[in-house]
Amino acid sequence: MIETIRFWAIVALVAFGLFFTFVSVVGVIRLPDVYARSHTASQTDTLGAGLTLAAVALALGWQHATVYTVLLLFFVFITNPTAAHAIARSAAESGIVPYENTVDEEGESP
Amino acid sequence: MYNDGRAEGPTVATERLLVPLSETVTVRQTVGYAVRSGLERTDDLECHLVVAMPSDRELPEGTSEVDEAESLLSKAESWVEEDAEGSSVTVETAVLGADEYLFGPRDFARTFASYAAAHDVDRVVLDPEYQPGSTAGIIQPLERELEAAGLAYEEAPVERPARHERLIGDGTQRFDRLFATFVISYGFYMILGDPTYWFDWVTGAAVAGIVAATLANVTFTFPLDRVQSPLRTVRFALYIPYLLYEIVKANLAISVVILRPSMPIDPKLTRVDARVRSGLPLLALANSITLTPGTLTVRADDQRLIVHSLIADAREDLFDGSLERAVRFVFHGRDSAAIATPRERDDAEIIGGEEL
Numbered sequence: 115m116i117e118t119i120r121f122w123a124i125v126a127l128v129a130f131g132l133f134f135t136f137v138s139v140v141g142v143i144r145l146p147d148v149y150a151r152s153h154t155a156s157q158t159d160t161l162g163a164g165l166t167l168a169a170v171a172l173a174l175g176w177q178h179a180t181v182y183t184v185l186l187l188f189f190v191f192i193t194n195p196t197a198a199h200a201i202a203r204s205a206a207e208s209g210i211v212p213y214e215n216t217v218d219e220e221g222e223s224p
Numbered sequence: 225m226y227n228d229g230r231a232e233g234p235t236v237a238t239e240r241l242l243v244p245l246s247e248t249v250t251v252r253q254t255v256g257y258a259v260r261s262g263l264e265r266t267d268d269l270e271c272h273l274v275v276a277m278p279s280d281r282e283l284p285e286g287t288s289e290v291d292e293a294e295s296l297l298s299k300a301e302s303w304v305e306e307d308a309e310g311s312s313v314t315v316e317t318a319v320l321g322a323d324e325y326l327f328g329p330r331d332f333a334r335t336f337a338s339y340a341a342a343h344d345v346d347r348v349v350l351d352p353e354y355q356p357g358s359t360a361g362i363i364q365p366l367e368r369e370l371e372a373a374g375l376a377y378e379e380a381p382v383e384r385p386a387r388h389e390r391l392i393g394d395g396t397q398r399f400d401r402l403f404a405t406f407v408i409s410y411g412f413y414m415i416l417g418d419p420t421y422w423f424d425w426v427t428g429a430a431v432a433g434i435v436a437a438t439l440a441n442v443t444f445t446f447p448l449d450r451v452q453s454p455l456r457t458v459r460f461a462l463y464i465p466y467l468l469y470e471i472v473k474a475n476l477a478i479s480v481v482i483l484r485p486s487m488p489i490d491p492k493l494t495r496v497d498a499r500v501r502s503g504l505p506l507l508a509l510a511n512s513i514t515l516t517p518g519t520l521t522v523r524a525d526d527q528r529l530i531v532h533s534l535i536a537d538a539r540e541d542l543f544d545g546s547l548e549r550a551v552r553f554v555f556h557g558r559d560s561a562a563i564a565t566p567r568e569r570d571d572a573e574i575i576g577g578e579e580l
Binding site: 215 | 415416418471472475478479482483487489490491492493510511512513514515517518519520521522523524530532534
């Protein structure tokens with residue numbers, strides 16, 4: 115019984131992790147400029163990697179290696195905003211003006 | 225402020241110096257140099273001693289700073305008398321920035337520049353170790369900002385005690401740093417290793433000892449507090465679940481927007497003046513903002529954060545300053561967390577892309 119619940123919980127977590135990674139990929143393709151894309155690229159790291167690592171922790175069960183997955187998540191959470199900020203900042207320094215909605219409310223890239 | 229002016233129009237021979245003070249090992253020498261160099265040029269020296277306060281007097285951390293500033297000023301006043309050795313030196317003292325929140329070097333330079341303009345100051349004598357409040361040393365960027373403000377400055381040639389002495393501080397501070405670094409690295413080693421195996425405890429102690437001896441001064445460049453620092457760690461642990469909740473919430477909101485065929489995004493650049501200290505608190509806030517999808521820190525040169533926001537909801541959250549309050553809670557406790565939102569205190573605005 116407990117094993118069944120655990121199995122399906124792992125499947126659900128992996129599925130949601132994949133879902134958010136998928137959303138992130140869709141966002142990177144659809145969004146108009148580098149700034150907007152940075153927003154959604156960080157989704158892969160936060161929820162995508164977060165949920166998948168939670169699944170890994172659950173699959174490993176109560177053992178020492180589980181601690182590593184938590185640590186892994188911790189480092190992802192430190193490095194992700196650093197990288198996102200570095201990209202956005204260098205974009206700003208290269209003089210890229212952020213895309214803004216004009217008349218069309220579609221939000222498609224011009 | 226102690227006083228708000230000088231005598232009527234400038235006399236030709238008078239030399240006016242502005243000396244910003246802070247509690248450093250070289251402040252005494254800086255005052256001495258200012259008086260000596262001033263008296264070499266003219267007989268009629270006017271010395272403006274000022275202390276710039278980083279925080280607002282109204283804020284909880286502001287009141288004790290006022291007391292410290294005033295005691296430093298009265299000390300410095302007597303130093304000037306000592307160094308003048310009978311020559312006529314007029315001393316003016318002032319506490320600057322008591323009614324506002326000074327953020328980075330730019331704000332300090334602006335404050336000094338306006339004081340200099342109001343009092344017709346000729347040049348600024350800077351303490352090379354100048355360090356207002358408890359923020360990290362800001363002398364380099366401050367020089368740049370003073371230049372930008374068009375203020376003549378000069379760094380006092382002081383004899384610094386060897387640098388490591390300043391970083392280490394006195395005996396207890398030194399011990400605290402060693403101890404904290406040791407405990408943290410030992411703990412990390414044991415997490416990676418096997419806590420049930422005696423050999424790991426021995427090697428861990430050796431490694432942590434080496435790490436603490438070599439890196440304690442690099443890890444903690446600020447003084448540790450035996451009560452506050454552990455308390456901050458505990459409050460940070462409380463902050464993490466809150467941050468996770470915010471991240472999940474923002475992730476869902478962004479996902480919905482991206483997956484909708486019409487994709488109703490509304491990207492805007494915003495400026496938010498965060499009321500957190502530079503250094504670790506600012507890093508925590510800027511990173512938390514970036515970590516929540518929908519808001520992205522583009523620039524964090526000083527407390528003036530330039531944040532790109534993707535949807536209106538995320539922007540509203542940013543302007544409500546919930547993350548800022550949480551970071552203030554982590555570093556200053558519950559009293560400091562209760563401040564007005566950036567929107568209410570007029571520190572948040574939408575800016576155009578040109579202002580990057």
